[in-house]
Amino acid sequence: MPEESALDQLLKSGEFLHHLDMDRKTADLVFDRRTIKALYEFMSSQHIDYVDFPISAGKESVVFKVIKDRKPLVLKIYKLSTLRFSTIWKYIEGDYRFARERINRSNIVYIWAKKEYTNLHEMRKNGILCPRPYDFHKNLLLMSYIGTKATPAPRLKDADCDFDNVYSEVRGFMRTLYQKAKLVHADLSEYNILYHRKHAYIVDVGQSVSREHPAADYFLERDVRNISIFFTKKGVEAPYEDLLRFVKGADAGE
Ligand SMILES: Nc1ncnc2c1ncn2[C@@H]1O[C@H](COP(=O)(O)OP(=O)(O)OP(=O)(O)O)[C@@H](O)[C@H]1O
Numbered sequence: 001m002p003e004e005s006a007l008d009q010l011l012k013s014g015e016f017l018h019h020l021d022m023d024r025k026t027a028d029l030v031f032d033r034r035t036i037k038a039l040y041e042f043m044s045s046q047h048i049d050y051v052d053f054p055i056s057a058g059k060e061s062v063v064f065k066v067i068k069d070r071k072p073l074v075l076k077i078y079k080l081s082t083l084r085f086s087t088i089w090k091y092i093e094g095d096y097r098f099a100r101e102r103i104n105r106s107n108i109v110y111i112w113a114k115k116e117y118t119n120l121h122e123m124r125k126n127g128i129l130c131p132r133p134y135d136f137h138k139n140l141l142l143m144s145y146i147g148t149k150a151t152p153a154p155r156l157k158d159a160d161c162d163f164d165n166v167y168s169e170v171r172g173f174m175r176t177l178y179q180k181a182k183l184v185h186a187d188l189s190e191y192n193i194l195y196h197r198k199h200a201y202i203v204d205v206g207q208s209v210s211r212e213h214p215a216a217d218y219f220l221e222r223d224v225r226n227i228s229i230f231f232t233k234k235g236v237e238a239p240y241e242d243l244l245r246f247v248k249g250a251d252a253g254e
């Protein structure tokens with residue numbers, strides 16, 4: 001595949017510019033030279049056939065549906081231009097799993113992709129529903145696609161579902177994450193949970209930290225608060241104190 005074609009495919013997507021209201025300037029920022037090179041290398045080594053469409057374009061990452069052997073996958077690209085060192089550093093410093101990495105301003109975003117890969121792997125090992133991570137390269141992460149042929153799964157915020165059932169699944173995942181995977185999500189909310197085939201899938205775990213991280217309790221309490229507020233608004237009985245006790249409680253495994 002010639003180098004231009006990966007980039008061309010990304011940029012020529014009319015939907016990309018139209019639906020996501022992303023102007024040329026922003027697109028330029030996303031696909032800086034290092035990212036284009038990494039993209040070309042990754043698409044070749046992973047045998048990705050083509051980029052289907054962008055699922056999401058946010059401040060710090062762009063997520064694409066891509067096709068490999070006629071099957072959909074998801075490629076997440078962390079933006080080198082906007083992921084700030086100071087933002088990332090607080091989630092890496094203090095996480096003993098990454099203490100041996102040589103981290104500096106130019107490679108920290110690469111550690112981020114590796115961190116998300118590692119966290120997804122750990123979560124799946126413990127039975128938490130989330131995308132399956134396939135591989136990472138520089139600031140790119142390849143994972144399984146959550147959604148139907150027609151559309152990616154909606155975020156919980158936009159989902160039409162039985163919130164009582166989803167709450168009990170989510171709180172179970174939160175407890176497993178904390179007690180078995182020994183991690184704290186650190187950005188958990190209705191924006192980072194997808195609803196697919198009657199189940200909740202946890203996404204966006206680049207910032208998730210080990211339970212040993214000095215700010216783990218602070219992150220956990222914030223996650224619990226977000227989840228409690230969201231489900232309470234949906235009419236579910238989900239008080240903050242109960243959820244926190246359930247997640248941290250010594251009674252796991254019952
Ligand atoms: N594996 C996946 N399958 C389907 N959709 C996905 C997948 N991963 C992410 N998405 C979609 O892309 C959105 C953004 O992904 P994610 O939350 O991981 O990135 P983000 O770091 O929040 O990005 P930003 O900072 O740019 O908002 C998700 O809210 C979800 O809608």
Ligand SMILES: [Mg+2]
Nearest residue numbers: 191192203204
């Ligand atoms: Mg997100």
